[in-house]
Structure formats: C-alpha cells, structure tokens
Amino acid sequence: xxxxxxxxxxxxxxxxxxxxxxxxxxxxxxxxxxxxxxxxxxxxxxxxxxxxxxxxxxxxxxxxxxxxxxxxxxxxxxxxxxxxxxxxxxxxxxxxxxxxxxxxxxxxxxxxxxxxxxxxxxxxxxxxxxxxxxxxxxxxxxxxxxxxxxxxxxxxxxxxxxxxxxxxxxxxxxxxxxxxxxxxxxxxxxxxxxxxxxxxxxxxxxxxxxxxxxxxxxxxxxxxxxxxxxxxxxxxxxxxxxxxxxxxxxxxxxxxxxxxxxxxxxxxxxxxxxxxxxxxxxxxxxxxxxxxxxxxxxxxxxxxxxxxxxxxxxxxxxxxxxxxxxxxxxxxxxxxxxxxxxxxxxxxxxxxxxxxxxxxxxxxxxxxxxxxxxxxxxxxxxxxxxxxxxxxxxxxxxxxxxxxxxxxxxxxxxxxxxxxxxxxxxxxxxxxxxxxxxxxxxxxxxxxxxxxxxxxxxxxxxxxxxxxxxxxxxxxxxxxxxxxxxxxxxxxxxxxxxxxxxxxxxxxxxxxxxxxxxxxxxxxxxxxxxxxxxxxxxxxxxxxxxxxxxxxxxxxxxxxxxxxxxxxxxxxxxxxxxxxxxxxxxxxxxxxxxxxxxxxxxxxxxxxxxxxxxxxxxxxxxxxxxxxxxxxxxxxxxxxxxxxxxxxxxxxxxxxxxxxxxxxxxxxxxxxxxxxxxxxxxxxxxxxxxxxxxxxxxxxxxxxxxxxxxxxxxxxxxxxxxxxxxxxxxxxxxxxxxxxxxxxxxxxxxx
Amino acid sequence: xxxxxxxxxxxxxxxxxxxxxxxxxxxxxxxxxxxxxxxxxxxxxxxxxxxxxxxxxxxxxxxxxxxxxxxxxxxxxxxxxxxxxxxxxxxxxxxxxxxxxxxxxxxxxxxxxxxxxxxxxxxxxxxxxxxxxxxxxxxxxxxxxxxxxxxxxxxxxxxxxxxxxxxxxxxxxxxxx
Numbered sequence: 006x007x008x009x010x011x012x013x014x015x016x017x018x019x020x021x022x023x024x025x026x027x028x029x030x031x032x033x034x035x036x037x038x039x040x041x042x043x044x045x046x047x048x049x050x051x052x053x054x055x056x057x058x059x060x061x062x063x064x065x066x067x068x069x070x071x072x073x074x075x076x077x078x079x080x081x082x083x084x085x086x087x088x089x090x091x092x093x094x095x096x097x098x099x100x101x102x103x104x105x106x107x108x109x110x111x112x113x114x115x116x117x118x119x120x121x122x123x124x125x126x127x128x129x130x131x132x133x134x135x136x137x138x139x140x141x142x143x144x145x146x147x148x149x150x151x152x153x154x155x156x157x158x159x160x161x162x163x164x165x166x167x168x169x170x171x172x173x174x175x176x177x178x179x180x181x182x183x184x185x186x187x188x189x190x191x192x193x194x195x196x197x198x199x200x201x202x203x204x205x206x207x208x209x210x211x212x213x214x215x216x217x218x219x220x221x222x223x224x225x226x227x228x229x230x231x232x233x234x235x236x237x238x239x240x241x242x243x244x245x246x247x248x249x250x251x252x253x254x255x256x257x258x259x260x261x262x263x264x265x266x267x268x269x270x271x272x273x274x275x276x277x278x279x280x281x282x283x284x285x286x287x288x289x290x291x292x293x294x295x296x297x298x299x300x301x302x303x304x305x306x307x308x309x310x311x312x313x314x315x316x317x318x319x320x321x322x323x324x325x326x327x328x329x330x331x332x333x334x335x336x337x338x339x340x341x342x343x344x345x346x347x348x349x350x351x352x353x354x355x356x357x358x359x360x361x362x363x364x365x366x367x368x369x370x371x372x373x374x375x376x377x378x379x380x381x382x383x384x385x386x387x388x389x390x391x392x393x394x395x396x397x398x399x400x401x402x403x404x405x406x407x408x409x410x411x412x413x414x415x416x417x418x419x420x421x422x423x424x425x426x427x428x429x430x431x432x433x434x435x436x437x438x439x440x441x442x443x444x445x446x447x448x449x450x451x452x453x454x455x456x457x458x459x460x461x462x463x464x465x466x467x468x469x470x471x472x473x474x475x476x477x478x479x480x481x482x483x484x485x486x487x488x489x490x491x492x493x494x495x496x497x498x499x500x501x502x503x504x505x506x507x508x509x510x511x512x513x514x515x516x517x518x519x520x521x522x523x524x525x526x527x528x529x530x531x532x533x534x535x536x537x538x539x540x541x542x543x544x545x546x547x548x549x550x551x552x553x554x555x556x557x558x559x560x561x562x563x564x565x566x567x568x569x570x571x572x573x574x575x576x577x578x579x580x581x582x583x584x585x586x587x588x589x590x591x592x593x594x595x596x597x598x599x600x601x602x603x604x605x606x607x608x609x610x611x612x613x614x615x616x617x618x619x620x621x622x623x624x625x626x627x628x629x630x631x632x633x634x635x636x637x638x639x640x641x642x643x644x645x646x647x648x649x650x651x652x653x654x655x656x657x658x659x660x661x662x663x664x665x666x667x668x669x670x671x672x673x674x675x676x677x678x679x680x681x682x683x684x685x686x687x688x689x690x691x692x693x694x695x696x697x698x699x700x701x702x703x704x705x706x707x708x709x710x711x712x713x714x715x716x717x718x719x720x721x722x723x724x725x726x727x728x729x730x731x732x733x734x735x736x737x738x739x740x741x742x743x744x745x746x747x748x749x750x751x752x753x754x755x756x
Numbered sequence: 757x758x759x760x761x762x763x764x765x766x767x768x769x770x771x772x773x774x775x776x777x778x779x780x781x782x783x784x785x786x787x788x789x790x791x792x793x794x795x796x797x798x799x800x801x802x803x804x805x806x807x808x809x810x811x812x813x814x815x816x817x818x819x820x821x822x823x824x825x826x827x828x829x830x831x832x833x834x835x836x837x838x839x840x841x842x843x844x845x846x847x848x849x850x851x852x853x854x855x856x857x858x859x860x861x862x863x864x865x866x867x868x869x870x871x872x873x874x875x876x877x878x879x880x881x882x883x884x885x886x887x888x889x890x891x892x893x894x895x896x897x898x899x900x901x902x903x904x905x906x907x908x909x910x911x912x913x914x915x916x917x918x919x920x921x922x923x924x925x926x927x928x929x930x931x932x933x
Contacts, residue, residue: 077874216873221853223810229809421910656871660912664911690819
C-alpha cells in the first residue's frame with residue numbers, strides 16, 4: 006500500500022512497503038503519483054526509481070539516499086545525518102548511497118524527482134534543512150505508531166533511542182522489527198511534527214566522512230573508476246583557441262598504432278552557451294584503452310590556426326582595465342550608489358586610494374574531466390562527475406533526443422568541483438563521440454587539457470578610493486572594478502553581467518553613508534565560468550586589504566578601524582532581503598583577534614593580519630601570523646572563526662573551513678593563468694603551482710560560533726577573508742604592501 | 757589458442773603450450789605476469805588491466821601525487837614507471853595497505869580518525885607518500901612531513917599532518933607491545 010503526506014506544493018512524501026518487510030519513505034514529484042507505480046516487490050535496491058530518501062530494513066539496517074553530489078563538501082555525510090536525526094536512527098547502522106539524477110517523464114518533459122540537485126554551490130544544507138527532515142520524521146512517526154500497536158502502549162509514552170523503541174516498562178522493539186507494520190499504517194499522520202532542537206542526537210555532533218573507509222582502502226569509486234565492460238576510450242586534443250581551425254591533421258600515425266580505432270573531429274555548436282557544448286574545436290583519438298589513446302594523441306600530426314582570439318593576452322586585458330578605470334567613461338553598470346559620493350569628496354579630511362590586481366585562475370580539480378556513456382536503443386546511461394546533474398541531463402537530452410525516462414545519469418563521489426563541474430562541455434563531447442563510434446565510451450581529459458581548456462576566473466582590477474572625516478569615520482567609499490564577466494554568452498542580459506563579478510551587498514556596502522560601486526566590462530574570448538566563492542573571493546581581497554590601508558593612513562590599529570566601520574550592534578539591511586547582523590560580524594572578528602593575541606599587534610616581531618567577510622548568511626573572520634627570514638615567508642598561525650547559524654556536523658564544518666582557508670591561501674600564493682597570443686601558457690600543475698605542504702601552515706585553528714538560526718552552507722565561506730588576512734600580515738612583517746596576486750612573486754619583486 | 761583446441765593432437769598426448777613470456781611482479785602480495793606492452797606505465801596496468809582503481813591518475817608527470825604507489829617500499833609515481841622496469845619488484849597500492857584479513861594499517865585508521873579527507877581523490881597518494889615517509893622516519897617531525905610531494909585542492913594538508921603524527925604514535929606503541 007502507499008499513501009501520501011502533504012509536503013509541499015510540488016513534492017509529496019510517500020510511504021511504501023518494500024521487499025522483505027522494509028519501510029520506505031520517499032519524496033516524489035506530485036505528478037509522478039499519477040503514473041503507474043512500480044510494484045514494491047520489483048524495487049529491490051533501485052531507490053532512484055522510487056525517489057526514496059530512507060529505507061528501514063527488517064534487519065534494522067537503514068539506507069539513506071544522498072541527494073546532492075559530494076565534491077568534497079561533506080554533503081554525503083551531512084544530508085543523511087539530517088534525515089537520520091529526525092528518524093532517531095543508529096548512525097552506525099546507516100548506509101548512504103549517492104542518488105543518481107532523479108528525473109521522470111512528464112509528457113515528454115523532465116520533472117525533477119528530488120527538486121534541485123546541486124553540489125558545491127553552498128545551498129545543499131539550507132535546502133536540506135528545509136525539506137529533508139520531514140522524510141525522517143514521517144518514518145519515525147510511523148515506526149512509533151507500529152510500536153504502540155504492538156506494545157499496547159500509547160505512542161506518546163514511548164521513547165526512541167538509536168533505532169530502538171522503548172516502552173515505559175522496559176520492553177524494546179528495534180526499527181527492523183517494526184518496519185513491515187509501519188509501512189501498512191493508514192491513514193498517514195498529519196501534520197508530522199519535527200523535533201525540538203534539544204532532542205537532536207546527531208545534528209550538532211561531530212561525524213567523520215561517511216566514505217572514509219572506502220577512500221582509505223581505495224574502494225570508493227569516482228566516475229573515472231566506473232567501467233562498462235567494452236567501453237572504448239577517447240582522449241582529446243583541443244585547439245588552443247576557442248575560434249581556432251584545423252591547419253593540418255594527419256591521422257595516419259595515430260591510426261597506425263594497434264588498438265587505436267578512430268580519430269574524430271569535434272566542433273563547438275556556436276548557437277549554444279558555453280558549458281553546454283564542446284569548449285573548443287578538438288580532435289579525439291579513440292582507442293581500446295586510455296594508454297593507447299594517449300599514445301595516439303601523441304602521434305597525431307596536428308596544427309591549429311588561431312582565429313580572432315589569437316591576438317588576445319591577459320597582459321593586454323589588464324591594460325584595458327587600467328585605462329578604463331583611469332578614464333572618465335561611464336561604467337558598464339552602476340551596481341550601487343548610496344548617498345552622494347561627489348558631495349562627500351568635497352568634505353574630505355583625508356583621502357586614501359589603492360588599486361589591486363588579481364590574476365586569471367583555473368579550477369584545477371583533482372579528478373580531470375571525464376564521462377562514461379553508453380547509448381543504445383533503450384536509452385543513455387552515464388556516469389558523470391557533475392555538480393549539477395540536471396544541467397548534464399539537458400546536454401544529453403538535446404544531443405540524443407531521448408525521453409526523460411530514457412536518460413539515466415549516475416553520480417559517484419567527485420574529485421573536486423569548485424564550479425568547474427557546473428559546466429558540461431565534457432558531457433557533450435562524450436555523447437557526440439559515443440554517437441559517432443556507436444560504442445560505449447569513456448571520455449578522458451589528460452591534465453594538460455584540463456588546465457589549458459577551462460572556464461577560467463577572470464583576472465580583475467579593483468580601484469578603490471575612500472574619504473575619511475576628521476573623526477576617522479569612512480564617509481565615502483568609491484569602488485571601480487573591471488573584469489570579464491563569467492556570465493557572458495550564458496543567457497544573462499547585459500545589465501546583469503556584473504552579478505558574477507561584484508555583489509551589491511558586499512562589505513562595506515551599507516556601512517558607509519556614501520558608497521558607490523561601478524563595474525566595467527572587459528571583452529575577452531577566453532572561456533569563463535562559475536568559480537566557488539565568487540564574486541566574494543576577489544572583492545574581499547581588495548576590500549579587506551584596503552581597510553588595512555585606511556588604518557595605516559590613519560596610523561591606527563586595523564582592528565579599531567574595522568570595529569568602527571562595522572559600528573554598533575544592529576541589523577544592516579541587504580538589498581534583496583535579509584540583513585547583516587553586525588554583532589555577529591564583530592563577534593567573529595574579536596574571536597580571531599583574541600585567539601591570535603592581537604594586543605601584541607604593534608610589538609610582535611611576526612606580522613599579524615586580519616580580515617572579515619559576510620557571505621551567503623555566514624560570518625567569517627581570519628587572523629594570520631607570518632614570520633620573515635630574509636626572503637622566506639612562513640605562515641606561522643592561522644585562526645578562523647565562523648558563524649553559520651546551526652551547525653549540522655561540527656567536524657565537517659571545521660574541515661570545510663580549514664580546507665577552504667588552505668585552498669584560498671594556495672590560490673593567493675603562487676598560481677596564475679596567463680594568456681599570450683590567445684593561448685593559455687600553463688599546461689600542468691608544474692607551471693600552475695598549487696601550494697606545497699611546506700608552504701602551508703601546520704594547522705588551522707577553527708572557532709565555531711554556536712547558533713540556532715537556520716544553517717548556512719559551509720563549503721567555501723572561509724575562502725574570501727583568508728588571502729587578505731595573509732596580505733595584511735605580510736605588510737606588517739615586511740612593510741611591503743602586496744596589491745597584486747599571486748602574492749609570492751609580487752612580494753619578492755617589491756622586497 | 758582456439759585453433760589448438762579445434763585440432764586435437766592425434767597421438768592423444770597433451771601438447772604443452774609455451775608459457776607466454778612476460779614481466780613477473782608482485783602486487784599487494786599477489787603474483788602477476790604482464791604480457792602486454794612492456795612500455796605500458798604501471799598506472800594503466802593497475803587501472804585498466806587489473807582494475808585496481810584506488811591509484812588515481814594525477815597527470816602525465818604525476819603532478820600532485822595521486823598516482824603514487826610503493827615499489828619495494830619506496831613511493832613512486834606509477835605513471836612514470838613502465839612495466840619493463842618492474843620485473844621481480846614488489847608493488848603496494850592503496851588497496852594493499854590493509855593486512856590480508858582486512859585490518860587497516862594504523863596510517864589508514866589515523867586518516868579516518870583525523871578525517872584527513874577532502875574529496876578523497878588525492879587521498880590514496882597521500883597515504884602512499886606517508887607510508888614511504890614512515891618507512892624512513894619512525895617519528896617524523898614537521899620538517900620531514902613538509903617534504904611530501906602531494907598536492908590537494910580541498911586543503912586537507914593540516915589533517916594529513918595530524919594523521920601522520922597520530923599513526924607514528926600508534927606504530928611506536930605497537931612496536932613496544
């Protein structure tokens with residue numbers, strides 16, 4: 006039998022009696038309920054066709070489907086714990102399976118079974134908090150009612166402990182014993198109460214990564230580790246220029262290698278936005294194995310001719326930015342204009358100016374782009390390392406014309422995303438090649454392709470000017486930013502291209518009475534796309550360094566400058582809704598300052614630096630201590646305080662915060678993507694140097710502020726304030742103000 | 757081979773089939789003979805022939821270290837070593853770190869206990885490099901740990917450092933007992 010509990014307008018909780026007496030509670034699209042249900046006996050472990058979130062088996066085992074792809078963000082652990090807590094499950098009996106894309110056929114159009122399915126964009130936890138708890142709560146309510154019937158005791162006199170229902174007289178029934186009866190309860194209880202926070206057993210308690218054992222034994226499979234028995238392998242050589250054309254191609258030396266099957270040309274579809282089609286013209290070598298395909302690629306005699314983009318360079322783009330910002334030309338968009346900047350300028354007691362330069366960056370995900378695909382008369386089956394399987398679906402659907410229920414997209418754990426896997430050019434390539442060769446196929450990008458053919462983060466120039474009055478208050482803040490928008494060509498209207506580059510609410514907007522934010526668009530054909538932590542990362546670097554420069558101009562402690570700028574405890578409204586709670590911002594700032602002994606700021610031989618930021622509902626501050634011996638910089642200490650509201654998994658949060666801190670420091674210290682004659686000059690991690698163990702601090706001290714508000718996502722919130730805290734500490738220890746990243750190169754140049 | 761069976765020897769005797777020449781090596785305690793291209797890098801032998809997928813592709817030059825394996829106890833980039841150089845060698849991959857009964861090595865347990873995992877793609881390489889380090893230094897200090905060649909985009913380095921120290925402590929205790 007099955008029944009439904011009201012859940013939301015679009016989706017319903019559904020209860021099914023599974024095979025062998027299991028209780029299954031799932032979430033289905035409302036429309037799906039009208040379709041003929043799959044007989045429960047046929048379901049087996051195939052949760053994806055049910056849309057199940059939780060299944061309780063007769064042996065007491067609990068299986069939970071994790072909805073959002075885990076790229077290292079910890080959602081495969083934290084989302085199931087949100088459900089398991091409401092269920093009062095024994096976490097040691099919980100197994101987690103990554104759910105594939107949940108899609109059903111709604112008269113030929115796709116209907117998403119689980120709502121939004123996205124990883125690494127910072128909203129998995131807020132969405133899960135909103136909708137996943139009900140699945141666990143419903144299962145728990147049904148199990149309690151079944152226990153009440155069997156024990157002859159009213160449900161409200163029973164208590165639950167780790168998957169066992171306990172009666173007042175001490176009689177105990179495990180969830181497994183109750184599952185079959187619970188699945189038959191009708192009608193379903195409504196409304197389903199959610200727990201009061203003081204009854205949480207898992208939420209707020211630390212848990213290690215659910216896949217840890219599989220990972221340390223090499224058993225956890227990534228997309229690249231999935232196999233179809235007879236799949237061939239495609240390795241690509243892309244044109245260095247997105248508008249390049251083939252000048253010379255001699256396939257013969259590649260085809261002469263035994264096991265090399267074919268050489269196929271691919272071209273982008275100019276009608277499609279970036280990320281939905283091939284990234285640049287390419288030649289694919291198809292072979293029986295990866296090793297043979299790589300040899301085939303090496304053997305190709307291949308030359309490309311540049312198109313118009315062949316004259317581009319990152320150096321010229323920076324010059325274009327500098328001259329735009331130095332001119333009187335109107336900005337592409339006036340993002341915000343509070344008060345009257347021009348009037349405030351006339352009252353200037355002191356004016357501070359600075360310009361910051363940040364380079365182009367790659368995603369450099371550990372697991373290179375890949376996709377395993379099989380297309381036959383029944384449909385398409387794909388393993389895709391995607392942060393957004395619904396986007397991957399639309400790429401597959403467009404190329405194959407298959408119906409929604411013929412496209413099966415499976416997700417494994419993913420070797421890093423950082424925004425790169427929100428785009429699906431590699432999926433388009435895999436599908437096109439599988440169609441051409443009519444065989445199951447694995448697409449594999451070697452490292453050099455991965456780094457040289459990315460949707461990069463644009464380099465940017467921030468020109469800041471502030472007016473400080475006689476009472477040391479910043480009364481005007483004028484910021485002019487030039488960059489190439491990540492949204493160009495992606496169906497975003499030209500007056501909204503700035504949204505990937507600056508935020509209307511970024512600090513100190515709302516804290517300075519006369520505030521202006523202008524954005525200038527740079528034109529470039531270098532591919533660009535989403536990057537985790539953007540636009541906060543580049544803007545926080547510039548703004549948090551600039552506040553330090555204001556403090557220096559005022560000859561005062563930068564902590565005092567910051568605290569004065571933040572001001573008294575109050576709510577500063579955000580455009581578009583919500584508000585910044587200044588008390589929470591001040592709190593994280595003071596926490597890191599106390600921990601790093603900020604009172605020694607003036608006397609310390611080592612340099613101390615601070616920065617703080619507000620991002621996606623979270624408050625974050627960094628304090629960093631660096632030492633200097635001749636031309637050697639050492640990051641001695643890093644402290645980070647975060648306030649994300651309620652913490653789901655403190656250990657997971659700490660890992661995300663420490664990890665994002667190290668990643669942001671790594672990105673700031675060394676690497677840059679440079680383009681010359683339209684060609685990316687970096688081809689591997691050797692010339693795109695991520696920080697080594699030795700360059701990074703030995704520990705990151707994370708302070709978590711306890712909270713009760715709805716939880717914010719945590720995956721990249723600690724990125725924005727890390728690099729400016731470092732640059733501010735470097736200034737303190739060396740008296741060299743680094744206004745250009747990567748930091749090490751510039752610091753050594755200025756030293 | 758099929759032909760050998762199709763035409764049975766008329767004498768009724770079994771004709772011995774010549775042993776296929778190849779490269780004999782030991783991987784995770786088991787003996788293997790590679791009969792394919794001697795120039796094939798170990799990485800592709802592990803992943804595509806044996807489907808031991810724990811060792812991850814790092815880059816054409818092993819950048820980042822996720823393709824490290826132990827060859828005779830030393831960490832080696834598996835894409836950089838052709839099968840021809842492995843005759844008689846003992847190879848250990850991440851799948852071979854636990855003992856034959858599946859009991860985790862203290863280093864694996866320490867990685868779990870310290871949650872020294874981001875996306876996990878580079879973790880096998882960190883484990884192998886750390887094993888190599890612990891083979892050389894029973895009690896590695898921060899300077900020793902700084903020499904690890906691995907890279908990680910998720911920022912798990914501080915937890916790896918803690919895990920190595922934890923494992924060294926556990927192994928010292930184990931040696932005393």
